[in-house]
Amino acid sequence: MKKKGVLKKxxxxxxxxxxxxxxxxxSYANPSIAIDYSVAVTNTGESRTYMDSLIGITYQTTxxxxxxxxATFKINKAGTSQINVLxxxxxxxxxxxxxxxxxxxxxxxxxxxxNEGNMDNSYxxxxxxxxxxxxxxxxxxxxxxxxxxxxxxxxxxxxxxxxTFRLTGSNSPAxxxxxxxxxxxxxxxxxxxxxxxxxxxxxxxxxxxxxxxxGYMLSNTYTQDGYxxxxxxxxxxxxxxxxxxxxxxxxxxxxxxxAADEEFQRQLEEAxxxxxxxxxxxxxxxxxxxxxxxxxxxxxxx
Numbered sequence: 001m002k003k004k005g006v007l008k009k010x011x012x013x014x015x016x017x018x019x020x021x022x023x024x025x026x027s028y029a030n031p032s033i034a035i036d037y038s039v040a041v042t043n044t045g046e047s048r049t050y051m052d053s054l055i056g057i058t059y060q061t062t063x064x065x066x067x068x069x070x071a072t073f074k075i076n077k078a079g080t081s082q083i084n085v086l087x088x089x090x091x092x093x094x095x096x097x098x099x100x101x102x103x104x105x106x107x108x109x110x111x112x113x114x115n116e117g118n119m120d121n122s123y124x125x126x127x128x129x130x131x132x133x134x135x136x137x138x139x140x141x142x143x144x145x146x147x148x149x150x151x152x153x154x155x156x157x158x159x160x161x162x163x164t165f166r167l168t169g170s171n172s173p174a175x176x177x178x179x180x181x182x183x184x185x186x187x188x189x190x191x192x193x194x195x196x197x198x199x200x201x202x203x204x205x206x207x208x209x210x211x212x213x214x215g216y217m218l219s220n221t222y223t224q225d226g227y228x229x230x231x232x233x234x235x236x237x238x239x240x241x242x243x244x245x246x247x248x249x250x251x252x253x254x255x256x257x258x259a260a261d262e263e264f265q266r267q268l269e270e271a272x273x274x275x276x277x278x279x280x281x282x283x284x285x286x287x288x289x290x291x292x293x294x295x296x297x298x299x300x301x302x
Contacts, residue, residue, distance in 0.1 A: 014275055024159055030081065031081060031150070032080065033075065033081035033150055033161050034075070034076040034078075034086055037071060037073050038068075039066060039067070041066055042064065044063045044064065048062075049097060050094055050098060051094075051099065052099045053098065055066055055159055059160075063164045064163065064165050065166050066167060066168065066295065067168050067169035070126075071124075071125045072123060073125055074123065075148075080119075082152050083150035083156065086119055086121075086149065087110045087149040088112070088207055089111060089157060090111045090146070090149065091126075091127040093143060093145060094142070094143040097143050102127045121264075123146075125146060125165055126144055126167065129185060130165060130181050131144065132230075133188075135196050136196065138195065147160055147161070148161040152215070178190060178191055179229070180204075186217060187219075188211065189209070189211065196211070196215045197211040198211055198213055199211070199212065207235065207277040208235040210229055210233075218233065247252060
């Protein structure tokens with residue numbers, strides 16, 4: 001994404017796109033962009049002004065309504081002026097007067113990057129994964145944003161064109177069964193009512209799983225309350241803030257038990273660094289070991 005060291009140029013947009021506002025506008029020409037849709041798009045005339053804090057731009061656009069979640073758009077080159085390269089197509093939604101980018105579970109915001117000079121590709125209007133999660137959580141009126149980053153061939157400045165969309169016709173969550181759901185980002189749990197756990201533990205089939213702020217299951221890491229979860233997401237270690245052994249009723253550990261627990265923790269961390277996986281959630285001194293695959297073997301068997 002060409003942001004650092006590149007002069008950000010904001011251009012006046014017209015018709016359904018609205019106006020992109022900035023305190024500093026430098027222009028050799030008047031870059032503009034035109035797009036074609038794969039489905040019918042209705043301009044509601046409803047205007048929204050919102051801030052993109054990542055690049056320091058305020059946009060004003062009118063909301064378009066689309067009934068197909070899989071709808072796409074492409075650049076109409078004949079109607080586009082002073083733009084010959086697409087740098088990125090970025091996705092997000094509006095939270096009040098702020099543009100919030102959608103992110104993957106590794107902290108990278110979602111975008112489609114085109115090949116240099118290629119303006120013939122079709123791009124999704126919606127971040128489908130985000131929309132599906134919103135609908136399943138009962139969020140039916142969210143306004144989604146697409147930002148097209150185009151480069152001016154005369155001075156190679158970035159020009160940002162924002163579009164806003166609302167999904168119609170599918171604004172009710174389909175009846176779903178409770179269970180695990182996987183997409184390109186990771187695993188998450190769908191409740192019977194279509195909602196999903198966030199920032200919390202949930203017991204599933206006798207095991208404890210932690211779901212982050214984005215609703216996705218954490219794996220092979222420590223949770224914010226000090227527990228360790230394996231590659232399968234199941235909790236395999238007591239919190240570092242709790243006693244390391246619960247087997248003694250008087251909570252008094254012998255030196256042998258302390259040494260065994262410390263060795264267990266060492267082996268657990270060593271295995272996790274090598275792609276370790278837990279097979280038994282039992283935390284008990286003297287039973288830990290790991291085999292030559294780097295997978296931790298707790299309790300002596302699989």
